[in-house]
Amino acid sequence: QKEVEQNSGPLSVPEGAIASLNCTYSDRGSQSFFWYRQYSGKSPELIMSIYSNGDKEDGRFTAQLNKASQYVSLLIRDSQPSDSATYLCAVKRFQGAQKLVFGQGTRLTINP
Amino acid sequence: DAGVIQSPRHEVTEMGQEVTLRCKPISGHDYLFWYRQTMMRGLELLIYFNNNVPIDDSGMPEDRFSAKMPNASFSTLKIQPSEPRDSAVYFCASSLEEGLLQETQYFGPGTRLLVL
Numbered sequence: 001q002k003e004v005e006q007n008s009g010p011l012s013v014p015e016g017a018i019a020s021l022n023c024t025y026s027d028r029g030s031q032s033f034f035w036y037r038q039y040s041g042k043s044p045e046l047i048m049s050i051y052s053n054g055d056k057e058d059g060r061f062t063a064q065l066n067k068a069s070q071y072v073s074l075l076i077r078d079s080q081p082s083d084s085a086t087y088l089c090a091v092k093r094f095q096g097a098q099k100l101v102f103g104q105g106t107r108l109t110i111n112p
Numbered sequence: 113d114a115g116v117i118q119s120p121r122h123e124v125t126e127m128g129q130e131v132t133l134r135c136k137p138i139s140g141h142d143y144l145f146w147y148r149q150t151m152m153r154g155l156e157l158l159i160y161f162n163n164n165v166p167i168d169d170s171g172m173p174e175d176r177f178s179a180k181m182p183n184a185s186f187s188t189l190k191i192q193p194s195e196p197r198d199s200a201v202y203f204c205a206s207s208l209e210e211g212l213l214q215e216t217q218y219f220g221p222g223t224r225l226l227v228l
Binding site: 042043045099104105 | 156157160162207219220221222
């Protein structure tokens, strides 16, 4: 079992709809969770971080965390073609740790 | 700030040659990370430094790989001898520890390495 698992996609969503990206992790002691966006040929950039169970909203993005189910998700509302990218889920095992474990990423395509 | 700087951006070399990748972290950042990204294995951490000291090199694939950080503004990742399976994009990232929540890692543009 991989430490961090994502559906590789591709996930295709019509413009204006909600895109839902999911991630599961195996280490129950994990403390910090991140979503990175990576455009083709570019480097990853952090878009959301979440540490507590529940939802965290930032503009059109909402991160959801359920530690009991070891599940993290990212919702993108009002999807735009510019949201087309690969989304990487990353997990940090414990507070103070520096090492991030990344999932394989989900490729998202927003269709105009 | 200019962000994390990596050089070269592209490198094509022949099997058996030595390859040196370079990274300049964001000024003031005290953590530096080297990652490798391939289609098969995704984004993998190779090694990271804190205040120029290597902390965790468990991701370094084998003795052919070595990394150094002689000062706070420069790090190298060396592959000697290189093999075709080393072909990948190598990213350098840096971050700043802020209390217990050192979170955002800023990635450089990457070096695309092709070993023939």
